[in-house]
Amino acid sequence: MTVTFPDIEAAAERIRGHVVRTPCAFSQRLSTAAKTKLWLKAENQQYTSAFKERGALNKLLQLSADERQRGVFAASAGNHAQGVAWHAxxxxxxxxxxxxxxxxxxxxEKTxxxxxxxxxxxxxxxxxSVIAQKLCVEKGGVYVHPFNDEQVLTGQGTLVMEMLEDVPELDVILVPIGGGGLIAGAAIAAKAMKPWIKIIGVEAAMFPSFTARRRGMPIPMGGATIAEGIAVKEVGDISFNLANPLVDDVLIIDEADFEHAIAALANIEKTVTEGAGAAGLAAVMRYPERFEGLNVGLILCGGNIDLRLLASVLQRELVREKRLVTYRILGDDRPGMLSRMADVISQKGGNIVDVAHNRLVLDVPAKGAEFDIMVETQGPRHAFEISEALRSTGYALRMD
Structure with a gap:
């Protein structure tokens, strides 16, 4: 079992012209906010919106005529599926x-x-994966593993090869980790081109499979993570053995970190990423002291996020920033009550987004009611000013 840098160079030549050589661009605004220099490798600009095309294509191009005729099988939460399907x-x-x-x-649907x-x-x-491999054996096909395959991870390594060709001054590259294929190929390419560069993995707190394997101890895994692209309970043997000696550190981040990074990329960079694609930026935001003053490469490894989920993430970020606030008011259930509160909010420049009027809450008097008023504000200070104005009416108030 071995993968060398010449293998990655050969893969780059093999897939040239069939996948996009995506830009690795400097982000001035994100860099200023993070007090570091951030370079974004935009793999969300691939045809299938993810880096997985590289490894899938490298594998498919090396199949024999007989293997091509028998067909390929794969298991994937989405990006590997699309890469295999598109190039197949x-x-x-x-x-x-x-x-x-x-x-x-x-x-x-894209697959x-x-x-x-x-x-x-x-x-x-x-x-x-178990089901896919069983079907593959039954049908006599070729199984294309998303990460535990030398030809696949060799293809993924072409991504970092491009990054260092375009931005040789990088000091560290942050790599999302699921099954380990990307970080294995990335580490081999990076350390061959620039031995002193730091390769740091990023895992979701719900699925720290690489960290668990490294520590040699069981760590509970599972849950509905927003980073489903790296939600893998067990890192691949091949990918781990190749990556582990070359990876300098692994950072673990929470769900809120992913959300914060997705929103920042959408609001600041005007680019859409899925949870896994925002992992690198999430790590920088969570551990800014680790990267201050360095040239940091981030891999936006995928952009396939459900639009409803994206909308929810952006709204939740508004709530965190106190730009979307719910005021719960306990008041009298009489004509004009809601109008009075709306006037107070309007006078303070707030924009009412939604109103819920509940008369059946048992800890409210029978002649009273509970009002939940969602208001768009300009930020924490403005939200506080509105709350004080509402309290001045004499009614009990709670903010969410």
């Missing part, structure tokens, strides 16, 4: 993809749109 369709190779129940609708047969089974990637 281009090369005339039949593809069957098993996707776990709960995979975002946008990823399922079908690329011509693959999609099977929705299993409650996690791991369960879907």
């Amino acid at each position: 369709q281009r090369l005339g190779i039949p593809a069957t993809i098993v996707m776990p129940i709960g995979t975002p609708f946008v990823k399922v 079908r749109g690329y011509g693959a047969e999609v099977v929705i089974e299993g409650h996690s990637y791991d369960e879907a």
Whole structure:
């Protein structure tokens, strides 16, 4: 078992012209906010909006004529599925993809749109993988593993090769970790090109599989993470053994960190990423002291996020920033009460977004009512001014 930098160079030549050489651009505003220099590798600009195309294509191009005819099988929460489906369709190779129940609708539909047969089974990637491998054996096909495959992870390494060709001054590269394929290929390429560069992995707190393997101890895993692209309970043997000696550190981040980073990329960079794609920026925001003054490379590894989830993330960020505030008021249930509160909010420049009027709360007097008024504000100070104005009416008030 070995993958070398010449293997990655060969993969880069093999896939050249078939995948996008995505830009690695400097972000002035994010850099200023983080007190560091941030460079964004925009893999969300690939045709399937994710880096997974690189490894999938490198694998498919090395299949024999007989293997191509028998078809390929894969399991994926979405991005690997799309990479395999898209390039299999281009090369005339039949593809069957098993996707776990709960995979975002946008990823399922895109995979079908690329011509693959999609099977929705299993409650996690791991369960879907078992099913996919069983189908592959039954049909006599070729299994394309999303990360525990030398040809696949070699293709992923071309991403970091491009980053260092475009921005040789990088001091550290942050790499999202799921099954370990990306960080294995990335670390091999980076350390060969610049031995002193730091490679730091980023894992979701719900699925720290690389960290668990590194520490040699069981760590509870599971949950509905927004970073489903890296929600893998067990890192691959091949990818871990290749990556572990080369990875300098691994950072673990929480769900709120992912949300904060997704919102920052949308609001500041005007770019859409899924949870895994925002992992690098989330780590910088969570641990800013680790990266101050350095040239940091971030991999926006995917942009396939469900639009309803994106809308929810952006709204939740407004709540965190106190730009969307719910005022709960206990008052009299009489004509003009709501109008009076609306006048107070209007006079302070607040914009009422939603109103809920509840008469059946038992800890409110029978002649009273509970009002939940959601208001768009200009920020924490403005929200406080509105709350003080509402309190001046003499009614009890609570802010959410």
